[in-house]
Amino acid sequence: MAQDQKLEEVLIARNNETGEVGAVTGLKEDGTPKMTDIKSAKLSDLVKFQKGQNPIEAFLSNFVRQCQNPTTFGFFRVPADRYDTVGTVIGDLAKDPKANAEMLKNNKVELPSAEQKVEQPKQTTTQTEPPAQTAATDNAQAPDKEMRHSAIDESKIDWASLKEKWGIDRNALEKSGDLKEMLYNRKSKLVTVTPTFAGEKFPIDARLSFRTDPEGNVKVVPHFIHKEPKLDQEFEGYEFSKEDKAALRETGNLGKVVELTDKNGNKVPSYVSIDRLTNEVVSVPVKDVFIRDTIGQTKLTIAEVMQLKEGKPLPPKEISDKNGRTYNVVLQVSADRKGVEFVPGGARRMEQKEQHQQSNGQQQSSWLTKDGQIKPISKWAGVPMTPQQQADYTAGKVVVMTDMVDKKGQPCTVYLQFNPEKQRPTTSLNDPRVKVANESQTQKAVNNDGLTNEATKHVAEPLQKYQTEPKNKAQQEQQRKPKGPRM
Known part of the structure; x- marks a missing residue:
């Protein structure tokens, strides 16, 4: 039962007219959701959706079809096994969805429009928002391309408010080195935040990043842990193939450049990776990743730089750091890092694969070409x-x-x-x-x-x-x- 629960999700709904927020237990006769108090709700009474299936589509399609005004309600999905903690936090954030839009973005469920319901009743689907993009990705929309390389103005950060609302301490972030990462549009390591709602604190592990709103204010964005990456769902207009899923699970990176659809409907060549700490699927436009020709103290060839720009991994390579120490690593572009990374265990994994191939007699035959074709003989x-x-x-x-x-x-x-x-x-x-x-x-x-x-x-x-x-x-x-x- 515990194992099944990890694969389930529940819904939290908000009535946008009355401001009422509650956990969904079903649908009323008029098509509106039945809701119960989040804190007192029993998990067994909530509507749960099995991982890998699409009953959530049927539920929300029925809701859109029956409800007179579907836009009156907003929905947010929460992992069932973390409902006691994350559910309460999401419920409080949903009380003011506009102010907390960035923090709710990962969990918000988009409903089909009324036009879609009338014109394409058989194709109506409910699609969650793709995982929130990192600060550097959003900054890529700005005219100044160098903006992604510039540090966030720390004077715009309200540390007192972050301490009170999230339990985030500036000195602790600086000591751990996370502050520098966040100020340069990257994410922190996993930290424990303690958001306070209704006088109660809820400790939750998350990675943090900063995002600047249109008014220039800097807000913190938490990236909560997912049980597993959502590779069976369409990601920014792209569907992962069987080979794509295998590459992401094995290395954490897609290994190629693909076209994703941004919020304006534009096709953007991008890198895709998995956040290995949170299992969040993330992307970054190719134009926002600068690949240097030197890693540590090791110079890369033009061919190697071009291979990295294509998203492909380099074969195990010895890299020297500034102290003269050398490491045998696999280099590849990571959308999570927004740059070149050392793929964890990459060299060892490639070595084991070669040994496995040799032990099974699968090494490259001298009678075959490099691309595996039969070599001509005269x-x-x-x-x-x-x-x-x-x-x-x-x-x-x-x-x-x-x-x-x-x-x-x-x-x-x-x-x-x-x-x-x-x-x-x-x-x-x-x-x-x-x-x-x-x-x-x-x-x-x-x-x-x-x-x-x-x-x-x-x-x-x-x-x-x-x-x-x-x-x-x-x-x-x-x-x-x-x-x-x-x-």
Whole structure:
């Protein structure tokens, strides 16, 4: 039961006309949500939505369809297993959604519009807001591109208010080094904040970042912990493929540049990563990430810089710091860091993958090109191949070689084909498409397999192609005991 609860979410609703906030327990006959007091609500009474399913879409679609004025209500999703703490905080923030819009952004649920409901009733969906973007991402919209490299004006921060409302202490942030990160549009490490609501404190772990509003005031944005990254949901207009999800789970980075849709509907080439501390999916526009050609004391080549700009990881590379210490690391652009990072465990993971491939015989075959294609050959066993035979071989087809010789030095027909399992070419006197060539059946049996038959049991000389019986009187008179079982 505890395991199932971790995969569930509940809804908190706010009546925008009356200001009433409560946990959702169902729908009334008029389509409005049934709500109960957040603090006294029993989790078992709340409407819960299983992770990985879409009942929340059906619930909210019914709400939009039945309710006379859906815009009267606002909804916020909360993890069921942290309802006792996060639910109370979200409920208090929802009392003033405009003032707390930034802090509620991660949890707000957007409802389908009335136009969507009428024009596309079968396609009505409820989509959560994508995870809140970092300060540097928002600053990218500003005309001054250098703004993302400039520190936030600390004089605009109301530390007394942050201390009172969130329990955030400036000196503690400075001592831990988190303040510097936050002032340069990055997030702190996980810290414990103690927001105070209705005279009660609720300790919650979160990462913090600063964001400047249009009036120039600096506000703190908490990034709460998610149980797992939401990779099955559309992220800023982009759907993650199976390969995308595997890359994000393995390295924390998507490993390529993709086009995301911003709030104005524009397509923006971006990097995508997972915040490894909170499991939040985050992005940053490519134009807002500056990649230097020097990491520590190590100079990167132009090719390496271009590979990083494409979002791809560099193979394990030795990087020297200012103290002369060297580290074998994998470098890659992180949207969470808004720059190049050392991928945690990247070098070890690549080394283990190579060892695993070698132990399973999956190392790169010398008969394959770098991109895994069959490498062309022009001859086999010294026998030249025609252009058509070469083309058939690289296409993986069977190539009939009629000018080969068998183990006894006699001309024979051989079938050549690339074997994908062995990752090399293999030959046989047996046609893999049918049987042994008619002209070589007896020859193969006698010369290669050591068999005999009535017609050839007295022949001491190797048989030749097309030969099925003694070719002359001298061979018929030879006395030789068969060396193998009868055919």
